[in-house]
């Protein structure tokens with residue numbers, strides 16, 4: 809394969825062009841939470857992806873300079889709570905610039921096996937132990953082994969695409 813330097817491109821891939829293109833990708837919206845010695849924290853994330861089912865592993869990308877990043881590293885545990893359309897205000901609250909306690913006061917939570925808060929009424933949740941952290945540019949990539957799973961009642965998912973929210977049918981059901 810050619811070196812990246814050998815590839816001739818019409819225009820440089822600026823941060824702005826990259827974000828404009830990424831805005832075309834539809835993504836599920838999640839509130840990712842943690843609790844433990846590093847304190848309770850949570851943030852909205854679309855950068856969540858399944859890695860492998862053996863062992864069940866997902867990844868979460870968190871901005872290294874966000875107010876919440878350090879708590880995740882310190883606790884070594886997190887829960888990915890996948891949102892339903894009714895959680896749009898919660899997504900905005902956990903999307904930044906709101907004090908942590910105000911974020912959590914807006915919903916009902918219970919403690920998962922990892923110690924991380926699980927959102928009542930989530931479309932699904934994935935309780936995890938953080939297995940590995942890889943820093944890439946501005947973000948930390950958290951590789952997480954899933955230790956517990958729940959699938960909720962909602963039959964619609966909240967998605968984010970074109971810089972706006974939408975709702976799509978998502979009757980998840982449970983396999984086996």
Ligand SMILES: NC(=O)C1=CN([C@@H]2O[C@H](COP(=O)(O)OP(=O)(O)OC[C@H]3O[C@@H](n4cnc5c(N)ncnc54)[C@H](O)[C@@H]3O)[C@@H](O)[C@H]2O)C=CC1
Pocket residue numbers: 826827828830831854855869871946971
């Ligand atoms: N992966 C991330 O860190 C994401 C961060 N956001 C935050 O929410 C704000 C509003 O987002 P939008 O309205 O979608 O407008 P935007 O133009 O800032 O972002 C468009 C798309 O680019 C990607 N993106 C945005 N910021 C990024 C980052 N720092 N690193 C990697 N990918 C990024 C996401 O796919 C996002 O949907 C952003 O400015 C950002 O602070 C939103 C989505 C993903």
Ligand SMILES: Cc1cc2nc3c(=O)[nH]c(=O)nc-3n(C[C@H](O)[C@H](O)[C@H](O)COP(=O)(O)O)c2cc1C
Pocket residue numbers: 837850851852853854855856869870871873874875876899900902903904905906968
């Ligand atoms: C729809 C949406 C998706 C987001 N996705 C991510 C993400 O995947 N990773 C990330 O680090 N921040 C993401 N953010 C931004 C964080 O939620 C925000 O930076 C976080 O709450 C920390 O903000 P703070 O430093 O003000 O606490 C997203 C925000 C919104 C509104």
